[in-house]
Amino acid sequence: MISSFLQYEFLQNAFFTALLIGFIAPLLGTFVVVRRLSLIADALSHVTLSGIAFGLMLDKKLGGFALTPFYTGMGFSVLGSIFIEQLRRVYKAYQELAIPIILSGGVGLSVIFISLADGFNTDLFNYLFGSVTAVSRQDLWTILVVALVVTSLVFLFYKELFMLSFDEEHAVVSGIHAKRIHFLFIILTALVIAASIRIVGVLLVSALMTLPVAASIRLARGFKQTIAFSILFGEASVLIGLVAGYFFEIPPGGTIVVTAILILIITLGFKKLQQRSHFKKVMS
Amino acid sequence: MSTNSILEIDKLSYAYEDKQVLEDIDFSIQSGSFVGLVGPNGSGKTTLIKLILGLLPHKRGTIRLFDTPIEKFKDWNRIGFVSQKANSFNTGFPATVYEVVSMGLTAKVGYFRFFTKQHMQKIKHAVDIVGMTEYLHKNVGDLSGGQQQRVFIARALVSEPDFLILDEPTVGVDAENVQRFYEMLADLNKNKGITLLLVTHDTGTMTSYATNIACLNKRIHFHGDPHSFEHMSDQDLSEMYGHNVHLVKHEH
Numbered sequence: 001m002i003s004s005f006l007q008y009e010f011l012q013n014a015f016f017t018a019l020l021i022g023f024i025a026p027l028l029g030t031f032v033v034v035r036r037l038s039l040i041a042d043a044l045s046h047v048t049l050s051g052i053a054f055g056l057m058l059d060k061k062l063g064g065f066a067l068t069p070f071y072t073g074m075g076f077s078v079l080g081s082i083f084i085e086q087l088r089r090v091y092k093a094y095q096e097l098a099i100p101i102i103l104s105g106g107v108g109l110s111v112i113f114i115s116l117a118d119g120f121n122t123d124l125f126n127y128l129f130g131s132v133t134a135v136s137r138q139d140l141w142t143i144l145v146v147a148l149v150v151t152s153l154v155f156l157f158y159k160e161l162f163m164l165s166f167d168e169e170h171a172v173v174s175g176i177h178a179k180r181i182h183f184l185f186i187i188l189t190a191l192v193i194a195a196s197i198r199i200v201g202v203l204l205v206s207a208l209m210t211l212p213v214a215a216s217i218r219l220a221r222g223f224k225q226t227i228a229f230s231i232l233f234g235e236a237s238v239l240i241g242l243v244a245g246y247f248f249e250i251p252p253g254g255t256i257v258v259t260a261i262l263i264l265i266i267t268l269g270f271k272k273l274q275q276r277s278h279f280k281k282v283m284s
Numbered sequence: 285m286s287t288n289s290i291l292e293i294d295k296l297s298y299a300y301e302d303k304q305v306l307e308d309i310d311f312s313i314q315s316g317s318f319v320g321l322v323g324p325n326g327s328g329k330t331t332l333i334k335l336i337l338g339l340l341p342h343k344r345g346t347i348r349l350f351d352t353p354i355e356k357f358k359d360w361n362r363i364g365f366v367s368q369k370a371n372s373f374n375t376g377f378p379a380t381v382y383e384v385v386s387m388g389l390t391a392k393v394g395y396f397r398f399f400t401k402q403h404m405q406k407i408k409h410a411v412d413i414v415g416m417t418e419y420l421h422k423n424v425g426d427l428s429g430g431q432q433q434r435v436f437i438a439r440a441l442v443s444e445p446d447f448l449i450l451d452e453p454t455v456g457v458d459a460e461n462v463q464r465f466y467e468m469l470a471d472l473n474k475n476k477g478i479t480l481l482l483v484t485h486d487t488g489t490m491t492s493y494a495t496n497i498a499c500l501n502k503r504i505h506f507h508g509d510p511h512s513f514e515h516m517s518d519q520d521l522s523e524m525y526g527h528n529v530h531l532v533k534h535e536h
């Protein structure tokens with residue numbers, strides 16, 4: 001493993017990319033989960049897919065096109081997030097309606113672009129389920145930039161993002177620019193989703209944002225600790241999943257998500273044991 | 285500039301779509317007073333407070349806060365607010381008492397700045413005022429309703445507001461703690477000079493602590509000291525309250 005890691009550039013790319021998304025996906029995911037917006041992550045990942053399909057189609061029709069599908073996917077994701085916000089504003093009382101609209105729109109466009117690009121190929125398969133081999137050095141640099149931007153903005157606006165997540169009305173009354181902060185949050189989410197797709201794939205990216213948080217919320221005390229545990233679980237899932245995916249020659253999306261689910265089950269079991277022993281102590 | 289007036293409302297009316305909720309409200313609050321706002325369910329109390337806080341846009345009438353028209357008012361951290369649904373937050377939200385109270389300082393600290401040692405001291409002090417120090421690092425979701433309510437009051441207090449607005453903060457708080465809670469408010473009012481506007485249905489308890497009582501039912505029907513409120517005749521009351529008079533008297 002170590003020697004092939006040193007030998008093959010693609011393994012290094014995959015490893016460092018995984019480290020980065022194992023950090024940013026649960027970081028943003030914590031805000032997404034506590035705001036009960038998990039489904040937005042799903043909607044955005046499907047919009048990203050339509051962008052990727054669009055890129056594949058351009059590639060096919062124009063040949064050697066400068067924008068790789070990775071970038072068109074990112075562009076679509078950001079546009080989709082802006083569109084979701086507009087819809088949520090229009091349907092104030094039915095905000096969740098924005099999600100099926102965007103999700104089905106994303107899938108619809110994907111189908112059209114994919115068939116225009118002459119159907120399924122391995123490239124598309126990699127984007128759907130993630131890949132250990134497909135991450136280029138350039139992708140890694142892009143993801144590094146995304147990760148730095150996302151992390152520093154979350155750090156800078158942490159207290160405002162936290163307040164908005166907890167109690168929007170109170171944030172507004174205090175004079176926080178709730179709309180702008182929310183907008184920032186949704187754009188960051190779109191970027192994180194697009195960046196994570198390289199490794200975990202379109203279909204499983206929302207799992208990487210939510211499963212580590214689901215485990216962490218059961219154990220942590222307070223919001224900062226929830227973020228810390230989420231990142232810890234996220235990194236563990238991504239690294240174990242990546243290695244397993246490499247050895248068994250399975251797309252890493254699958255192994256990463258299964259690892260995250262195992263971690264979730266272990267934490268739930270741990271919590272139960274803890275409660276039981278506490279109960280015994282109280283009773284004796 | 286006279287700075288005695290904290291709130292001045294003139295000829296304010298408000299309607300949700302076509303439902304007239306507030307009509308021709310004239311109402312003012314002087315610095316240092318402790319005003320109890322009472323009225324039956326649906327009488328427009330929460331609506332009035334949302335207008336005062338700028339959460340609803342007003343079309344007719346004027347609102348002035350600290351001698352500034354609300355349209356130009358920027359000093360929102362001079363006002364603390366505990367909402368009627370404060371403790372109906374997502375109880376699964378992982379935030380400690382400390383973290384929740386810290387939110388009261390977020391706007392005051394400002395963008396691109398971080399909490400300092402001094403801020404942390406203030407947060408701990410506010411938690412201490414409401415007697416929740418022992419729970420500082422517990423998740424708020426794991427506290428009882430009354431304890432959560434106290435945490436939200438600490439969040440409103442931590443920015444050291446001059447004017448504190450509370451919308452039915454004692455819902456779900458037991459009788460003994462309601463008493464303690466009023467004493468705490470009266471203390472804040474007397475010793476810290478915080479002006480208070482409290483919406484409540486506990487008319488009985490209210491009258492022994494407030495300096496002024498206002499009755500709202502679409503219009504302000506009465507605004508005066510608790511003594512004259514208590515000595516209003518049944519007939520006056522039923523005029524203000526319509527048929528809801530018995531409900532109010534009953535709680536008395």
Ligand SMILES: Nc1ncnc2c1ncn2[C@@H]1O[C@H](COP(=O)(O)OP(=O)(O)OP(=O)(O)O)[C@@H](O)[C@H]1O
Binds near residue numbers: 303326327330
């Ligand atoms: N968002 C809204 N849209 C339409 N009508 C509303 C809305 N909010 C309140 N109302 C109506 O306005 C009236 C006043 O409501 P408000 O919440 O101000 O009453 P309240 O005095 O606070 O009552 P309570 O004692 O139950 O808290 C009610 O008849 C209510 O049905």
Ligand SMILES: [Mg+2]
Binds near residue numbers: 329368
């Ligand atoms: Mg109300």
